[in-house]
Amino acid sequence: MGNENRPWRVGKDNFYNDKLWLKTRAKFLAKNKICKFCGDKATVVDHIKPHRGNYALFINENNWQPLCKLCHDSAKQKAERRGLDQIGVGLDGFPIDPNHLWNQK
Numbered sequence: 569m570g571n572e573n574r575p576w577r578v579g580k581d582n583f584y585n586d587k588l589w590l591k592t593r594a595k596f597l598a599k600n601k602i603c604k605f606c607g608d609k610a611t612v613v614d615h616i617k618p619h620r621g622n623y624a625l626f627i628n629e630n631n632w633q634p635l636c637k638l639c640h641d642s643a644k645q646k647a648e649r650r651g652l653d654q655i656g657v658g659l660d661g662f663p664i665d666p667n668h669l670w671n672q673k
């Protein structure tokens with residue numbers, strides 16, 4: 569719990585600069601070459617359960633899946649959009665922003 573807000577994205581503590589991560593990640597992608605979503609070449613290790621700064625979850629191979637960059641980015645965007653649902657999208661599923669394309673008639 570104390571590590572919840574660890575600034576894992578920045579600075580020397582950045583998880584993605586972690587030596588163990590870089591080593592294990594390379595091995596993982598050597599074994600898992602195919603994107604789990606589309607069957608393309610996997611280049612990204614995705615965390616099935618978002619680690620949100622939890623190192624144990626971050627480094628746990630059981631929580632990894634091989635994805636191509638395209639699938640990773642779109643899956644990530646979808647997840648982030650879900651998180652922002654109440655801010656950006658009304659109950660009808662349309663964006664609240666009146667300037668959004670969908671709201672211009």
Ligand SMILES: [Zn+2]
Nearest residue numbers: 603606636639
């Ligand atoms: Zn893919």
